[in-house]
Amino acid sequence: MQLDSKIPEGPLAEKWDKCRFSNKLINPANKRKYEVIIVGTGLAGASAAATLGELGYNVKSFCIQDTPRRAHSIAAQGGINAAKNYQGDGDSIFRLFYDTIKGGDFRAREANVYRLAQVANNIIDQCVAQGVPFAREYGGTLANRSFGGAQVSRTFYARGQTGQQLLLGAYSAMMRQVAAGKVKMYTRREMVDLVLVNGAARGIICRNLVTGELEKYSAHAVVLATGGYGNVYFLSTNAMASNVTAAFRAYKRGAGFANPCFVQIHPTCIPVHGDYQSKLTLMSESLRNDGRVWVPKQAGDKRKASEIPENERDYYLERKYPSFGNLVPRDVASRNAKEVCDAGHGVNDTGLGVYLDFADAIKRDGIDVIRRKYGNLFDMYQRIVDTDPSKEPMMIYPATHYTMGGLWVDYHLMTTIPGLYATGECNFSDHGANRLGASALMQGLADGYFVLPYTIANYLAQVPWGATDTQDPAFNETVAAVKERTASLMASTRNGKGKETVDFYHRELGKVMWDNCGMARNAEGLKVALKKIPEIRAEFWENVIVPGKEQELNQSLERAGRVADFLEFAELMVRDALAREESCGCHFREESQTEEHEAKRDDANYSHVAVWEYKGDDAEPELHKEPLTFENVTPSQRSYK
Amino acid sequence: MASKTINILVKIWRQNGPYVQGCLEEYPLRDISTDMSFLEMMDVLNENLTRKGQEPIAFDSDCREGICGMCGAVVNGTAHGPQKETTLCQLHMRQFHDGDTVVIEPFRSRGLPIVKDLVVDRSALDRIIQAGGYVSVNTGSPKDANTILVPQHVAEKAMDAAACIGCGACAAACPNGVPMLFLGAKVSQLALLPQGKLESKKRAIEMVLQMDKEGFGNCGNERECENVCPKGIKISNIARLNREFLKASFTIDH
Numbered sequence: 001m002q003l004d005s006k007i008p009e010g011p012l013a014e015k016w017d018k019c020r021f022s023n024k025l026i027n028p029a030n031k032r033k034y035e036v037i038i039v040g041t042g043l044a045g046a047s048a049a050a051t052l053g054e055l056g057y058n059v060k061s062f063c064i065q066d067t068p069r070r071a072h073s074i075a076a077q078g079g080i081n082a083a084k085n086y087q088g089d090g091d092s093i094f095r096l097f098y099d100t101i102k103g104g105d106f107r108a109r110e111a112n113v114y115r116l117a118q119v120a121n122n123i124i125d126q127c128v129a130q131g132v133p134f135a136r137e138y139g140g141t142l143a144n145r146s147f148g149g150a151q152v153s154r155t156f157y158a159r160g161q162t163g164q165q166l167l168l169g170a171y172s173a174m175m176r177q178v179a180a181g182k183v184k185m186y187t188r189r190e191m192v193d194l195v196l197v198n199g200a201a202r203g204i205i206c207r208n209l210v211t212g213e214l215e216k217y218s219a220h221a222v223v224l225a226t227g228g229y230g231n232v233y234f235l236s237t238n239a240m241a242s243n244v245t246a247a248f249r250a251y252k253r254g255a256g257f258a259n260p261c262f263v264q265i266h267p268t269c270i271p272v273h274g275d276y277q278s279k280l281t282l283m284s285e286s287l288r289n290d291g292r293v294w295v296p297k298q299a300g301d302k303r304k305a306s307e308i309p310e311n312e313r314d315y316y317l318e319r320k321y322p323s324f325g326n327l328v329p330r331d332v333a334s335r336n337a338k339e340v341c342d343a344g345h346g347v348n349d350t351g352l353g354v355y356l357d358f359a360d361a362i363k364r365d366g367i368d369v370i371r372r373k374y375g376n377l378f379d380m381y382q383r384i385v386d387t388d389p390s391k392e393p394m395m396i397y398p399a400t401h402y403t404m405g406g407l408w409v410d411y412h413l414m415t416t417i418p419g420l421y422a423t424g425e426c427n428f429s430d431h432g433a434n435r436l437g438a439s440a441l442m443q444g445l446a447d448g449y450f451v452l453p454y455t456i457a458n459y460l461a462q463v464p465w466g467a468t469d470t471q472d473p474a475f476n477e478t479v480a481a482v483k484e485r486t487a488s489l490m491a492s493t494r495n496g497k498g499k500e501t502v503d504f505y506h507r508e509l510g511k512v513m514w515d516n517c518g519m520a521r522n523a524e525g526l527k528v529a530l531k532k533i534p535e536i537r538a539e540f541w542e543n544v545i546v547p548g549k550e551q552e553l554n555q556s557l558e559r560a561g562r563v564a565d566f567l568e569f570a571e572l573m574v575r576d577a578l579a580r581e582e583s584c585g586c587h588f589r590e591e592s593q594t595e596e597h598e599a600k601r602d603d604a605n606y607s608h609v610a611v612w613e614y615k616g617d618d619a620e621p622e623l624h625k626e627p628l629t630f631e632n633v634t635p636s637q638r639s640y641k
Numbered sequence: 642m643a644s645k646t647i648n649i650l651v652k653i654w655r656q657n658g659p660y661v662q663g664c665l666e667e668y669p670l671r672d673i674s675t676d677m678s679f680l681e682m683m684d685v686l687n688e689n690l691t692r693k694g695q696e697p698i699a700f701d702s703d704c705r706e707g708i709c710g711m712c713g714a715v716v717n718g719t720a721h722g723p724q725k726e727t728t729l730c731q732l733h734m735r736q737f738h739d740g741d742t743v744v745i746e747p748f749r750s751r752g753l754p755i756v757k758d759l760v761v762d763r764s765a766l767d768r769i770i771q772a773g774g775y776v777s778v779n780t781g782s783p784k785d786a787n788t789i790l791v792p793q794h795v796a797e798k799a800m801d802a803a804a805c806i807g808c809g810a811c812a813a814a815c816p817n818g819v820p821m822l823f824l825g826a827k828v829s830q831l832a833l834l835p836q837g838k839l840e841s842k843k844r845a846i847e848m849v850l851q852m853d854k855e856g857f858g859n860c861g862n863e864r865e866c867e868n869v870c871p872k873g874i875k876i877s878n879i880a881r882l883n884r885e886f887l888k889a890s891f892t893i894d895h
Binding site: 140178 | 644658674676677678680681684685688690691692694695696697699701702703704705706707708709710711724726727731733735756757760762763764766767770771772774775776777778779780781782783784785786787789790791792793796799800803804806807830831834836837
């Protein structure tokens, strides 16, 4: 596997300009002769579909839900970063770049992150032009709030529904192209495999989720904007349908998978409350602007929050990190929550929870101001937990949220398969080992609006134009492989020997992953996971119950296919975690910590992107390394003290 | 958070496809924790059915935090169930009592045909947006965001309307089966903001025409939509839509 990152030469600030200038162009009359498949309609997918349609390409867009407006980007609450410096508080493109690369614990490419910071300002302009109702000051200018890992106020927001508003902006831009005939929308379709012709991506196989038919689609290039794989843990803040299948199928067809073990565990989620639970709910990080995190000083203290006097409370983030306080990055906040709970200070019946207290903010600003900022989050909390956060502190605990790892891509966002691109959370490129808050929306839209539309032309210009078709035998061969797999998924049920449901095995897998490859990892635990996962997988294929038929709407079959892929993919995550014998960002190896229990990086041996190549079902995947070099920043031990 | 368990009887609409006869089927459920969400109760029922070798109930859901708009059903006669401003996924079983009978039906409107069980086809809503629910601006180099000033109270009003999640409950609750609140919300959001004003006449007319084409009825000011809207969208948005439509009908010049 050749890993050529294709980063342009020259000074950091000029690289993107250079890339755009050296890229080949396609003249407007010829753009209409090209077809592009885009899988996924979240921020990265919808923005790319809209933009490529506007440029004149013929886009085929696919989503798993009944309409593209439901993609999980919609659930992002807090905001989107940009270095507009509207507050005049010392922000700049370089500072946004620096905060993002430092937040990622120096495990991302300088050039990619700098480009992200550069185009971030265009995103805000674009979204405002679309009619996204961002929060405003009295004078009509845009408002900002602060987020973790930054000391400037650079986050733009639309109440606690920023992801929704940005997605609806991209969705409406895409709908305009659907009406114009430039984007053809395929809803309730799940990509189940990638089709390669002569080594290049030329199509996909989808299952029509309503009829159960396997459908073949062709194009000159394929873009995967299929999100992250947090649902490998069963419980996460992801949507029910979020899955790894599209990315994992691409991996099995030859695309390198980068840093699969980099998973962000978000510090502010509603704690687990029962074994029937289907998902975890995030409470936006923006709450840490006004909420103070604390636990009782006395381990095992079972008194109510209101009965614990001020001097018996430990505001541990403010105590340990005075300069960032409650706004330390997510990985630091999560690890500290785990630490105090492991030491017996946790609240909640389970002992797995810490307080997030708004009493001081309400005293300072009044309940009206606080409700205006967080009203919808307070309501959501109350509906789920049945207590009022304006009267009693919230209880929160970390939960799986975002995956920094993903398909390896070069500076053009192309994977190791020619013609196959990956954008948004689906790729690995910009967040290193930890993503800062309000940066996911930024990256998804940067990729879709401002990067891919420039870089994909460079590839397409080298491919002959003209209508594509699905005549190549590779299409039928791929369909046959999918059929065989589906048949064996349903075999045990047909033979009447199914034992357990899909969710049962998914929960088992999730528990193994959370315990051994979660917030803290060690070699011993990872080896246990490496033994247990194949056992669960074997049991799953032998005994899973998948009722119903293949040729109909069958939600059990949909889930079974996704869990089957998670059961293979989980092993890759564990292998990656085992191979990286350092701590960095969200990847905390207990063997590698400072005396103060902070993550200890090992730049001499691990300053690289770990890229895994599939070598067959019975062989171990091969590890390749893309070295990371830092010419403009000096990797330092992160300090938020 | 006083957790307890209840026993309930659920009656659910089962229908194997758009053109076949459906019926209500009964399923008793025991020891349902009141901390469960409504959809987790459905998960438990489906797990039980699967283990017994029966086909589980098809229902849509995705984010399960009340924002994607994928879930929805009529519970005891009310779209999204008894709790105000709450999607079905955010409804919790503490809203029900031991011994309750819970009737669960799909959203019903001519424009939202049934796919299977509780799953309905809401693609009509996408086509209504395609008719004009956008600002015609290409991706490129728009002017600096702060050169478009929007007074705070206007931005807030636009955001109130933009909060629509496109779930279709308004059409399900409407005696005329019309998603007028959905349409009113989008037209209002863009009519309020300076960015959307340029195209406001064409938008109002085209979107209303598309809604008619989809076979929905018309608004009779029953306010049932406002009553069930999980995002608390006000029917003043429908009034604004009517004004926009009327104004456009008289003054459109292209």
